[in-house]
Amino acid sequence: MNDILALSAAGAAKAIAAGELDGGELFELYRERAAADRLNAFVWVADGPPPPSDGPLRGVPLAVKDLFCTEGVPSQSGSRILEGYRPPYSATVVERLTAAGAPLLGKTNQDEFAMGSSTENSGFGPVLNPWDRTRVPGGSSGGSAAAVAARLTPWALGTDTGGSIRQPAALCGIVGLKPTYGAVSRYGMIAFASSLDQAGPLTRDVTDAALLYGRMVGARDPRDSTSLDFPEPIVLPARTELAGVRIGVPVELAGEGIEPGVLAAFEATLELARSLGASVEQCALPHAPHALAAYYVLAPAEASSNLARFDGVRYGYRASGAGELTEMYTRTRHDGFGAEVKRRIMLGTYALSSGYYDAFYGRAQRVRTKIAEDFAAAFARFDFVATPTAPGVAFELGAKTADPLAMYLNDFCTVPMSLAGIPAISIPCGLAEPPGGGPALPVGFQLAGSAFSENALLGAAFALEQAIAFDGSTPYEA
Amino acid sequence: MNGTLEPVIGLEIHVQLATATKMFCGCELSFGEPPNTRTCPVCLGLPGALPVVNARAIHFGLMIGLALGCELAQRSIFHRKNYFYPDLPKGYQISQYDEPLCRGGSLAGVRIHRVHLEEDAAKLIHLGASGRIHGSELSVVDFNRGGTPLVEIVTEPDLHSPSQAREWLELLRATLRSLGVSDVNMNEGSLRADANVSLRLAGSDQLGTKTELKNMNSFRFLEQGVTAEIERQRGIIEAGEEVVQETLHFDPSSGAITSLRSKEEAQDYRYFPEPDLVPIATTEEMLTAAREAMGELPAARAMRFERELGLSAARARQLAFRGELGDFYERALAGGSADAVTLANWVGGELVARTGDDDPAASMVEPAALAALVALLGEHRLSVTAAREVLDVLVSEGGEPAAIVAARGLGALEDAAGLAEIVARAIANDPAAAEQVRAGNPKAIGALVGPIMRETRGRADGAEVTRLIRAELGLQPDGD
Numbered sequence: 001m002n003d004i005l006a007l008s009a010a011g012a013a014k015a016i017a018a019g020e021l022d023g024g025e026l027f028e029l030y031r032e033r034a035a036a037d038r039l040n041a042f043v044w045v046a047d048g049p050p051p052p053s054d055g056p057l058r059g060v061p062l063a064v065k066d067l068f069c070t071e072g073v074p075s076q077s078g079s080r081i082l083e084g085y086r087p088p089y090s091a092t093v094v095e096r097l098t099a100a101g102a103p104l105l106g107k108t109n110q111d112e113f114a115m116g117s118s119t120e121n122s123g124f125g126p127v128l129n130p131w132d133r134t135r136v137p138g139g140s141s142g143g144s145a146a147a148v149a150a151r152l153t154p155w156a157l158g159t160d161t162g163g164s165i166r167q168p169a170a171l172c173g174i175v176g177l178k179p180t181y182g183a184v185s186r187y188g189m190i191a192f193a194s195s196l197d198q199a200g201p202l203t204r205d206v207t208d209a210a211l212l213y214g215r216m217v218g219a220r221d222p223r224d225s226t227s228l229d230f231p232e233p234i235v236l237p238a239r240t241e242l243a244g245v246r247i248g249v250p251v252e253l254a255g256e257g258i259e260p261g262v263l264a265a266f267e268a269t270l271e272l273a274r275s276l277g278a279s280v281e282q283c284a285l286p287h288a289p290h291a292l293a294a295y296y297v298l299a300p301a302e303a304s305s306n307l308a309r310f311d312g313v314r315y316g317y318r319a320s321g322a323g324e325l326t327e328m329y330t331r332t333r334h335d336g337f338g339a340e341v342k343r344r345i346m347l348g349t350y351a352l353s354s355g356y357y358d359a360f361y362g363r364a365q366r367v368r369t370k371i372a373e374d375f376a377a378a379f380a381r382f383d384f385v386a387t388p389t390a391p392g393v394a395f396e397l398g399a400k401t402a403d404p405l406a407m408y409l410n411d412f413c414t415v416p417m418s419l420a421g422i423p424a425i426s427i428p429c430g431l432a433e434p435p436g437g438g439p440a441l442p443v444g445f446q447l448a449g450s451a452f453s454e455n456a457l458l459g460a461a462f463a464l465e466q467a468i469a470f471d472g473s474t475p476y477e478a
Numbered sequence: 479m480n481g482t483l484e485p486v487i488g489l490e491i492h493v494q495l496a497t498a499t500k501m502f503c504g505c506e507l508s509f510g511e512p513p514n515t516r517t518c519p520v521c522l523g524l525p526g527a528l529p530v531v532n533a534r535a536i537h538f539g540l541m542i543g544l545a546l547g548c549e550l551a552q553r554s555i556f557h558r559k560n561y562f563y564p565d566l567p568k569g570y571q572i573s574q575y576d577e578p579l580c581r582g583g584s585l586a587g588v589r590i591h592r593v594h595l596e597e598d599a600a601k602l603i604h605l606g607a608s609g610r611i612h613g614s615e616l617s618v619v620d621f622n623r624g625g626t627p628l629v630e631i632v633t634e635p636d637l638h639s640p641s642q643a644r645e646w647l648e649l650l651r652a653t654l655r656s657l658g659v660s661d662v663n664m665n666e667g668s669l670r671a672d673a674n675v676s677l678r679l680a681g682s683d684q685l686g687t688k689t690e691l692k693n694m695n696s697f698r699f700l701e702q703g704v705t706a707e708i709e710r711q712r713g714i715i716e717a718g719e720e721v722v723q724e725t726l727h728f729d730p731s732s733g734a735i736t737s738l739r740s741k742e743e744a745q746d747y748r749y750f751p752e753p754d755l756v757p758i759a760t761t762e763e764m765l766t767a768a769r770e771a772m773g774e775l776p777a778a779r780a781m782r783f784e785r786e787l788g789l790s791a792a793r794a795r796q797l798a799f800r801g802e803l804g805d806f807y808e809r810a811l812a813g814g815s816a817d818a819v820t821l822a823n824w825v826g827g828e829l830v831a832r833t834g835d836d837d838p839a840a841s842m843v844e845p846a847a848l849a850a851l852v853a854l855l856g857e858h859r860l861s862v863t864a865a866r867e868v869l870d871v872l873v874s875e876g877g878e879p880a881a882i883v884a885a886r887g888l889g890a891l892e893d894a895a896g897l898a899e900i901v902a903r904a905i906a907n908d909p910a911a912a913e914q915v916r917a918g919n920p921k922a923i924g925a926l927v928g929p930i931m932r933e934t935r936g937r938a939d940g941a942e943v944t945r946l947i948r949a950e951l952g953l954q955p956d957g958d
Binding site: 067068069075077082085087088089091186187188189190191193194195222223224225226301302304305307308309310311313314315325329349352353354357361 | 523526527531564569619750755
């Protein structure tokens with residue numbers, strides 16, 4: 001059994017295709033582990049075997065973040081306001097992966113409407129980090145990240161708006177890819193911030209990320225106006241050196257505010273890249289320090305509008321006993337949304353208000369343009385930009401819940417790429433002791449490339465991964 | 479208060495487009511289907527659903543922009559207009575804001591401010607005695623209409639009377655109908671008008687405080703509502719008080735105007751660019767397709783009727799602005815040898831008097847038959863009275879004018895000697911009238927014509943009778 005659990009998703013797919021492994025047995029193995037989940041990583045687990053499937057991902061179970069619509073299966077985006085909501089249709093990306101043969105194993109816990117960096121904002125309780133169950137797994141795709149790290153699923157789908165795939169991947173010691181904006185259809189993803197949201201894979205290794213991602217992209221989805229044809233097929237990475245690869249390290253994102261242990265692991269990885277033939281130099285992203293401020297205007301502004309549909313009229317929770325319409329709206333949204341969601345709705349509503357629009361939304365859009373220009377300038381000199389994924393290792397549950405700004409700083413290194421719409425991957429690059437002492441925890445290394453450079457990004461990440469040889473096994477016991 | 483007050487009126491018109499499917503999803507448009515049968519995740523605003531722009535709606539929008547002489551944007555974008563209401567499933571309406579599809583332009587001297595695309599709201603039905611939200615027992619939502627493509631046309635405040643506003647809206651409707659972009663039916667809500675009304679001192683270029691009168695669902699209600707609002711504002715101003723900026727509802731049954739909300743209660747819609755849609759890039763191909771899809775517009779048709787066929791301006795507008803009348807007229811004109819002006823007067827006068835607001839093509843009269851009737855009249859083979867009788871038959875039964883004339887013995891009296899005898903007898907019977915005619919009173923001739931027409935049962939040609947009377951009395955044939 002442990003041999004089977006040790007198989008990567010790609011390994012399992014190969015074994016099933018070769019007739020060495022039974023897909024039904026594999027599914028049942030993971031189904032039992034997911035159902036016995038001690039991390040609160042899952043909010044729904046399949047209650048029986050999946051229908052027979054075919055395709056390149058045949059038989060490899062897939063965990064899907066709660067916010068993806070899955071026909072007839074609860075899709076709640078971590079919110080009480082959608083408790084028990086079962087959509088009548090499935091998200092395009094879920095349909096594509098199902099068609100490629102991956103059966104739905106379960107739905108994973110997340111921060112409510114993907115707003116958070118610790119998965120403590122879930123309406124269904126926090127997720128625990130399998131490396132240390134007193135600590136958070138990161139967020140918002142914390143359920144997916146924890147489930148992959150604890151081998152409750154071979155792989156998982158997450159979404160990233162400002163770091164929600166990369167940061168939990170870093171904190172859980174796995175691989176997470178945030179794609180180029182537009183590469184993956186958003187149809188059927190319960191929206192947080194439309195101009196930033198992207199679905200991506202959370203996997204044990206880079207090969208699995210490439211395998212899953214290759215089935216998520218392709219022809220543009222006619223149901224998502226912002227989706228684009230991916231210009232080339234995604235190939236499985238094979239490169240083992242980095243000869244001629246130019247890596248830029250932005251001084252703004254790789255120094256101040258980063259925990260010493262994280263910085264040490266990051267710098268050791270840069271050294272490893274050099275030893276593989278890469279050149280590593282400082283580069284400048286002068287507007288990157290303003291990214292977080294711009295993000296916390298733009299994302300809440302879009303969210304305040306995207307979340308208006310949760311009004312108690314048609315689906316989801318409705319407060320009972322209201323005497324008239326406005327009271328029904330107010331009480332439904334007061335009771336149904338958590339504190340962080342309400343905070344961001346208020347921030348966004350304020351930022352879009354008449355008389356404030358230019359000072360907030362307008363200025364934040366201009367910052368966004370500047371950041372994209374910074375990256376364009378960097379990519380004229382470098383193939384990739386490298387930063388630590390998160391400024392610190394996994395923190396203790398409750399450590400930052402009372403201080404939203406401290407929580408927001410988790411996305412300091414990931415938000416600039418989101419605003420620029422470019423792809424970025426986080427791979428585990430080692431362990432570091434948390435600031436207060438204790439067992440060492442995973443550190444993430446982020447590599448970002450220009451739009452649609454995913455093949456190159458996966459190739460470089462694969463070469464580094466081989467050299468790092470990170471051991472992803474956690475102390476988690478089922 | 480010195481000087482006279484002049485009304486200043488601008489219109490905001492919402493037009494439901496006659497596309498096959500909704501503005502942002504593939505649902506077919508609804509025409510009275512059972513509630514909530516023309517819906518999908520997109521138009522129900524389900525979580526995760528995304529809009530996709532209907533290309534046909536953009537095509538229709540461009541046609542409207544061309545017809546109104548607008549400047550068509552090379553790039554336009556959609557915005558979200560945010561507010562909560564149960565008929566708005568997403569909590570925002572996808573509309574256009576500061577980068578609309580069309581700007582500027584004019585129609586019949588009224589400047590167009592802008593033309594933009596948006597989606598219609600769903601329909602709220604309030605169950606209970608009142609039929610309105612207050613006092614209802616239960617309100618339900620029918621999402622069939624939600625997401626229907628709308629074009630909003632906003633004019634500058636260039637109208638100055640209720641009747642002018644009505645006439646202009648009729649021209650706009652005729653224009654939209656001729657484009658084939660909408661059913662333009664005010665009763666069914668495919669054409670809806672709001673009016674912005676203010677008063678100012680005649681000659682001033684300063685605008686007074688305006689009010690917005692919502693949703694008048696017929697031309698008559700528009701005229702009545704604007705008239706009532708002008709009077710209300712006049713009363714306020716003449717009493718030395720100030721008009722308050724507010725949104726108003728006009729109740730046509732009582733004539734009452736009530737406030738819906740004041741400026742202070744006006745919502746902040748928090749417009750921002752719709753991130754789920756990419757900008758509309760208007761290509762040369764799209765413009766060509768829109769140009770090629772357009773036929774002759776009513777204003778141009780009226781001009782042609784006036785210049786090329788010699789119709790009066792009023793008759794030309796009547797036939798051109800009610801496109802079905804113009805179509806009937808042109809078919810009749812093509813199919814016969816009738817005089818264009820007389821034929822136009824018969825279509826716009828006698829025929830409309832019989833068919834009312836209905837399309838005459840739906841009656842029993844064939845255009846060629848009306849042309850033949852007018853031709854008989856022109857050849858003096860029929861009196862006007864007899865021709866009216868023939869038209870009655872054509873409208874109710876159809877048929878050929880010549881055959882009807884023969885069957886009913888309605889032909890003009892061809893026996894000149896017989897008619898001359900009747901004329902002589904009439905003069906002999908009323909020497910006083912004859913004397914007055916001789917003395918130069920032209921009106922007196924009626925007293926002689928009447929008995930002649932009675933005796934000939936209307937078959938005598940009026941002009942011929944007049945000529946004979948004057949000859950009998952020794953007067954010049956055409957002198958008055």
